[in-house]
Amino acid sequence: MQHLVLASSSPRRKELLTNLGISFEVSSSSIEEIVDPTLSPEKVVMTLAEQKALDVARRYPHAYVVGADTIVTKDSILLGKPRDEQDAFRMLQSLSGQTHSVLTGVTIVYNGKANSFYVETEVTFWPLSEVDIYSYIQSGEPLDKAGSYGIQGLGSLFVREIKGDYFSVVGLPLSRLVRELKQFGFQC
Template sequence: MQKLIVASNSARRQQLMRDAGFQFDVHVLDVDESLDETIATNDAAEFLAEKKNRAYRSVFANEIILTSDTIVIANDNILGKPKNEAEAYRMISSMSGKSHEVISGVCISGHDREISFSDITVVQFENLTEEEIRYYIKNYQPYDKAGSYGIQEWLGMIGIQSIQGSFYNVMGLPIHKVYQILRSDFGISPL
């Protein structure tokens, strides 16, 4: 039986896979995550997941590889991971009182096939005060998160008014779709 490799340094993605009952190895390679300027904003996450998967495929030719990338789109701009406190503050402020999209791209490949997809969740924030935003950044330091926040953390608890789509997608992995594809297309199931 082929081994499942979760090619992600994200503790949240690894935890979601464990919580769903999957057994897997984690491998992390340094992959260039630059985007081609011709890529449409809504296709960026899936493009990056595919790019990462192909880099891993060259090393792990006979395994099943799962790669993923999550982006946040607010005001038609991709919000990546903030570099510092000021950037995190600008990102969160730009989403305050508005909705934004969280898109996770996933690519799963075996030696004879590759399946990729995107999942979109629309998140509506309450109006956030400067004090709330600064408290969150100081206490949670969201520098490893696209869009500068984690839905499962304090800001998500007090600031998210509603979501349309998968909660887990906002955490970084649409686990419901990953489960279905691994089970039906790759024969991997925790059952």
């Protein structure tokens, strides 16, 4: 029997995978996320996904293990999770009325082999007032999300346009993931 393990504690990733009707287990990675500032955003997101997947694959050597990581970039600057409310305000203000990129890297590990890929989606925000931003920060939603917003929640009110995979912005590019799993021999 095939065994799939999601190497993530993200409730959003768990919900997305659950909606596909695929049986899986969740096992969080314990790696410390360290980003090499000399790497491109694409390499950063795939490296983090790979580190997570390989960490969990050590505990599940006969399973298909999926690791993922999502980052937001604006003008080649990585916007991770905000340190505090002031940092969230700064990030959201920089995204106001602008287009930015959301990259989700995914690594699948099975039988000692790893395959990594990323999906990039462009997101354009409406112009945001300080009141919009402060109200959103008070909701608490942006404080644990890359780029300080969640497209699947109240942050959706800021989005004017999206070009690419919506689910990648949420945290897991489902259609690409299923295709990649099938190439590894997983029956979805």
